[in-house]
Amino acid sequence: MTKFIITTGGVLSGLGKGVATAAIGKILQCRGIKVDVCKIDPYLNVDPGLMNPFQHGEVWVTNDGYEADLDFGHYERFLDVDLGKDHNITTGMVYLTVLESERRGDYLGQTVQIIPHITEEIKRQIYKIARMKNPDVLLVEIGGTAGDIESMPFIESLRQMRMENGRDNVLFVHVTLVPTLRVVGEQKTKPTQHSVKELRGLGIQPDILVCRSSKPLLDETKGKISLFCDVGKLDVLSNHDVESVYEVPLVMEDQGAGDNILSKLNIKERNYDFVGWKKYIQKMKNVTEEVDIAIVGKYTDFRDSYISIVEALSHSSTTFNKKVKIKWVESLELEENPKKIDELKNVNGILVPGGFGQRGSEGKISAINFSRTNNIPYLGICFGFQLAAIEYARNVLGLKGADSTELNPETPYPIIDFLPEQRGIKQMGATMRLGELPIRIEKNTLAYKIYNKDEVGERHRHRYEVNPDYIKDFEKNGLDFSAKSLSGRRMEILEIPDHIHFLATQFHPEFKSRPMKPSPVFKAFVKAAIKKKGDA
Ligand code: GLN
Numbered sequence: 001m002t003k004f005i006i007t008t009g010g011v012l013s014g015l016g017k018g019v020a021t022a023a024i025g026k027i028l029q030c031r032g033i034k035v036d037v038c039k040i041d042p043y044l045n046v047d048p049g050l051m052n053p054f055q056h057g058e059v060w061v062t063n064d065g066y067e068a069d070l071d072f073g074h075y076e077r078f079l080d081v082d083l084g085k086d087h088n089i090t091t092g093m094v095y096l097t098v099l100e101s102e103r104r105g106d107y108l109g110q111t112v113q114i115i116p117h118i119t120e121e122i123k124r125q126i127y128k129i130a131r132m133k134n135p136d137v138l139l140v141e142i143g144g145t146a147g148d149i150e151s152m153p154f155i156e157s158l159r160q161m162r163m164e165n166g167r168d169n170v171l172f173v174h175v176t177l178v179p180t181l182r183v184v185g186e187q188k189t190k191p192t193q194h195s196v197k198e199l200r201g202l203g204i205q206p207d208i209l210v211c212r213s214s215k216p217l218l219d220e221t222k223g224k225i226s227l228f229c230d231v232g233k234l235d236v237l238s239n240h241d242v243e244s245v246y247e248v249p250l251v252m253e254d255q256g257a258g259d260n261i262l263s264k265l266n267i268k269e270r271n272y273d274f275v276g277w278k279k280y281i282q283k284m285k286n287v288t289e290e291v292d293i294a295i296v297g298k299y300t301d302f303r304d305s306y307i308s309i310v311e312a313l314s315h316s317s318t319t320f321n322k323k324v325k326i327k328w329v330e331s332l333e334l335e336e337n338p339k340k341i342d343e344l345k346n347v348n349g350i351l352v353p354g355g356f357g358q359r360g361s362e363g364k365i366s367a368i369n370f371s372r373t374n375n376i377p378y379l380g381i382c383f384g385f386q387l388a389a390i391e392y393a394r395n396v397l398g399l400k401g402a403d404s405t406e407l408n409p410e411t412p413y414p415i416i417d418f419l420p421e422q423r424g425i426k427q428m429g430a431t432m433r434l435g436e437l438p439i440r441i442e443k444n445t446l447a448y449k450i451y452n453k454d455e456v457g458e459r460h461r462h463r464y465e466v467n468p469d470y471i472k473d474f475e476k477n478g479l480d481f482s483a484k485s486l487s488g489r490r491m492e493i494l495e496i497p498d499h500i501h502f503l504a505t506q507f508h509p510e511f512k513s514r515p516m517k518p519s520p521v522f523k524a525f526v527k528a529a530i531k532k533k534g535d536a
Helices: 015-027 070-079 093-104 114-134 149-165 189-203 218-231 245-253 257-264 273-283 303-319 330-336 338-344 361-374 383-395 446-451 466-476 520-535
Strands: 003-009 034-039 086-088 137-142 170-177 208-213 236-240 288-297 322-330 350-351 377-379 414-418 435-439 455-462 465-467 480-485 490-495 503-507
Touching: 003 015, 003 093, 003 149, 003 257, 015 034, 015 070, 015 137, 015 170, 015 236, 015 245, 015 257, 034 070, 034 114, 034 465, 070 303, 086 093, 086 114, 086 257, 086 330, 086 377, 093 149, 114 137, 137 149, 137 377, 149 170, 170 189, 189 208, 189 218, 189 377, 208 218, 208 257, 208 303, 218 236, 218 435, 236 245, 236 480, 245 273, 257 455, 273 303, 273 465, 288 303, 288 330, 288 520, 303 322, 303 520, 322 330, 322 338, 330 414, 338 361, 350 361, 361 377, 361 383, 361 465, 377 383, 377 520, 383 465, 383 490, 383 503, 435 490, 435 520, 446 480, 446 490, 446 503, 465 466, 465 490, 466 490, 503 520
Parallel strands: 003 137, 003 170, 034 086, 034 137, 170 208, 208 236, 288 322, 288 350, 350 377, 377 503
Antiparallel strands: 414 465, 435 455, 435 480, 480 490, 490 503
16 A cells, blocks of 8 residues: 655745655665655646746656656656656646536536545545555655645645545655854744644644754754654754755755654665665765856756756766866847857856747857857757757858747748647647657767667657758758657757767757766766866
8 A cells, every 4th residue: 555755845935845855755765665756736837837937947848748847857866767747736737627527517516615526636636646656655745835825725635635544654744944043043943833833723743844954953953843843853854955955865864764754654664775875975075076067048047947957967977076067158148248258268068958939049049159169069958959050050051040930930041940730739838849759860970979879768848840941951061960750850969070079959868867877968968078178
């Protein structure tokens, strides 16, 4: 029978509930416990695909083409699992199901209400996830903070679940904040107390408190929280700031979290093996040298928009015992002040990630031009792939005004154009070319050297593609399309053989990168950047 660990959050959002949930999963996994993980997002959007990355961080894409919250990225990276659409529940989804049933007449004239109809549907969806893989433990994270109006039906459903399944089958973990007042340097427990009180008001007494703080919680602070929140001192876990999120499982483990959770859930450990994870962290901390990579993007003030890119760079650099130092370059600033391009002179690699829309795109194109003409390693991802083709068309093929029809519908040379199947689509949600798709790689290319395979699967999220009418012209002039879709119709990788390392992908390799299993595309790019630095 599957047991449940529910993570709720208190005090404020963005505390790192996703990381805490993933870390607990890792601790269990390292004890041979089979875990699965899902996320509840109490907002009304049916899925997060249309949400602004500036408000919400990046959109994560799963193998099955679901556009998920970035917490899915933490889960997949920490636990090395592939998740999918069926691992996410939103208020929008729950209501959509209930309302469709109501319209079909399934409720036979009953008054349809939040309790019991919405709460039953929530429980049904959670149990369904548990049945899919039958894990020993299903981790369930609830987005938002306890007390939010929109999360009420979910909290109520989970309270009922605990009653239905028994206390040793459903465990509540509450993630809170313990701020330190700078003047007195004291760790303040009141916000945690209040937030636990709020949760209790909803009928839930948390079993474990994960407390975010800048420094490790003092023994005295733990004692105080234990007393006021009615949990054991061992149940108060310090989740203080660490250099890398991957250290969080170890920080918790050192406080006895693993044994404590297993004993509360009455589960026996199978085999204890934390060695690989510990070694990876050690390797990360012992890096010798930095390599400078510029990320040229539009939301560079809001780092969560590019979290997977940053993680993928770090997975790769760690394998070479190096650390990536990122220089964030705001593409709009490159447009407003062309002199700023000089800041790219001293970097060892330039990366243009995925993106949408005209704003900032010319700045990205000038950064691509800079890397191409100055022989600086380049990695372009999705939008960064499309813009690289545009830059080449304009400046090497001499097609003045070449563009993507996304950016300029009137362009005389639509190098990048709507995917044919996208033409009729009016609805925006979940309608891009999404998810893992097979890619065939041509022999004797950089792409083949990178993957060393004829066929690979990578994840996609785009509406536009290289216009096949221009391919011959590109290939005659020194830019190769070294990987294509199986039909040969879609361009997936471009490269310039006559360059230190110039490679761009229509897909998003960052979504498959894991600690200890870096994405081959990122690994090759970081390696080239290290080489560039050595040559300098
Ligand atoms: N805007 C481009 C497209 O829709 C690129 C998308 C992306 O970078 N994810 O094709």
